[in-house]
Amino acid sequence: MVALPLTNDPAIDPSVQDLIAARPWLKYDAFAGLLLDGVPLAGIAAGAGTPTWAYSAETMRARYRSLADAMTGADLNVEVHFAVKANDRLAVLSLFGAAGAGADVVSGGELLKARRAGIAAARIVYSGVGKSEAELRLALAEDIGQINVESAEELAMLSAIAAGTGQTARVALRVNPDVDAGTNTKITTGRATDKFGIPYADAIALYRQAAGLPGIRPIGLATHIGSQILALAPYRAAYSRIAGLVRALRDHGLHVETVDCGGGLGIPYRNEPAPSPAGLAAAMKQAFHNLDVRLTMEPGRWLVGPAGVLLASVILVKQTPHEPFVVLDAAMNDLVRPAMYDAWHGIVPVAASGAHTLGGPATVVGPVCESGDTLARSRSLPPLTPGAIMAILDAGAYGSVMSSTYNARPLAAEVWVDRGSWSVIGDRQAAEAAWERERLPA
Numbered sequence: 001m002v003a004l005p006l007t008n009d010p011a012i013d014p015s016v017q018d019l020i021a022a023r024p025w026l027k028y029d030a031f032a033g034l035l036l037d038g039v040p041l042a043g044i045a046a047g048a049g050t051p052t053w054a055y056s057a058e059t060m061r062a063r064y065r066s067l068a069d070a071m072t073g074a075d076l077n078v079e080v081h082f083a084v085k086a087n088d089r090l091a092v093l094s095l096f097g098a099a100g101a102g103a104d105v106v107s108g109g110e111l112l113k114a115r116r117a118g119i120a121a122a123r124i125v126y127s128g129v130g131k132s133e134a135e136l137r138l139a140l141a142e143d144i145g146q147i148n149v150e151s152a153e154e155l156a157m158l159s160a161i162a163a164g165t166g167q168t169a170r171v172a173l174r175v176n177p178d179v180d181a182g183t184n185t186k187i188t189t190g191r192a193t194d195k196f197g198i199p200y201a202d203a204i205a206l207y208r209q210a211a212g213l214p215g216i217r218p219i220g221l222a223t224h225i226g227s228q229i230l231a232l233a234p235y236r237a238a239y240s241r242i243a244g245l246v247r248a249l250r251d252h253g254l255h256v257e258t259v260d261c262g263g264g265l266g267i268p269y270r271n272e273p274a275p276s277p278a279g280l281a282a283a284m285k286q287a288f289h290n291l292d293v294r295l296t297m298e299p300g301r302w303l304v305g306p307a308g309v310l311l312a313s314v315i316l317v318k319q320t321p322h323e324p325f326v327v328l329d330a331a332m333n334d335l336v337r338p339a340m341y342d343a344w345h346g347i348v349p350v351a352a353s354g355a356h357t358l359g360g361p362a363t364v365v366g367p368v369c370e371s372g373d374t375l376a377r378s379r380s381l382p383p384l385t386p387g388a389i390m391a392i393l394d395a396g397a398y399g400s401v402m403s404s405t406y407n408a409r410p411l412a413a414e415v416w417v418d419r420g421s422w423s424v425i426g427d428r429q430a431a432e433a434a435w436e437r438e439r440l441p442a
């Protein structure tokens with residue numbers, strides 16, 4: 001049997017101490033239990049209930065600063081567009097807006113949210129393979145900075161709309177470099193067979209065509225090869241191909257002023273070696289430093305993933321002839337990553353007493369009626385009793401944004417931890433609110 005990544009392997013798995021030591025924003029206090037930026041998570045669970053997402057604002061700010069510093073340190077002037085899909089909460093968007101970031105959006109809804117959070121239209125880039133006519137009209141009406149076009153068909157559609165309204169769209173062609181990012185196949189986007197981007201071989205012809213179309217001003221190229229990327233080699237390969245295209249386009253007399261380097265930088269959920277922003281900056285520099293292009297990037301997960309935890313209560317511990325099941329009140333409808341990507345998340349007790357006294361392996365599950373609702377397998381946990389609060393780590397990216405109301409489970413509360421206190425940034429959904437929009441047939 002192939003071991004799923006969410007299955008623990010005592011030979012490689014970090015202990016509770018190692019998990020916490022690697023995340024300086026988390027700390028155990030002997031009396032107050034696990035603290036997030038000094039704020040007891042037990043207090044949040046008591047006040048807001050569970051399941052609840054808790055985000056460290058300072059960790060997001062610090063990670064943004066360190067990413068920006070890595071770019072500056074490599075002598076690169078890079079405009080960072082936060083990938084809204086990773087965490088689209090207004091509090092998060094306004095934090096990054098205030099820190100100086102723009103936004104990478106993939107829907108009209110994300111565009112409106114970014115604007116609502118105060119991000120200037122000029123600093124918004126719109127990516128995605130299927131922007132509807134209404135969404136393209138919205139992008140033009142908002143006069144956003146850049147539209148990343150992903151097909152000849154979309155280019156024609158955008159040209160017709162923009163020409164009709166008398167506007168000019170600033171367009172980058174998103175090119176598929178045919179590079180395998182080596183990550184989970186569901187979040188791999190840069191292979192020739194993936195739905196994203198314009199085939200590499202078609203890019204020059206389409207760029208030339210774009211330059212002659214009404215309502216279109218081609219300004220550059222974009223690429224994004226996937227998410228949770230844990231090696232720099234795929235970045236180097238993709239960037240080298242894009243740099244080659246920039247040269248070729250210029251050789252054809254075409255104007256190229258910008259390159260969007262995408263996102264995807266991975267984070268260690270377990271204890272995987274992960275590349276640093278400085279490593280990514282070096283890859284960008286190596287490819288583009290002598291091309292005189294304005295560089296942008298679209299990181300999401302790296303900025304917000306580690307900054308969030310999902311708090312859950314133990315409902316019961318079900319004994320079986322095999323591993324016991326620890327049943328939490330958080331489930332796959334809250335955090336779908338383990339079910340969807342076999343993703344591994346650290347799960348630690350919030351109470352300090354006994355946190356490091358591990359018992360035999362247990363399977364951690366939620367109450368949803370699917371065996372796929374498994375958050376961890378063969379996990380060594382302390383002896384747990386009903387009501388114990390657990391923190392699921394690194395839940396700040398692709399967490400609450402991917403939640404659903406499956407099994408008519410309401411959306412969890414979301415809280416913001418900043419400057420020593422916490423506040424609610426997302427109310428727990430009332431059970432009835434989840435079906436408020438429905439009608440019985442006439």
Ligand SMILES: Cc1ncc(COP(=O)(O)O)c(C=O)c1O
Binds near residue numbers: 085264301
């Ligand atoms: C076009 C685009 N840009 C940026 C991102 C952000 O990726 P990540 O959160 O891994 O940095 C994604 C997500 O896959 C994406 O599709």
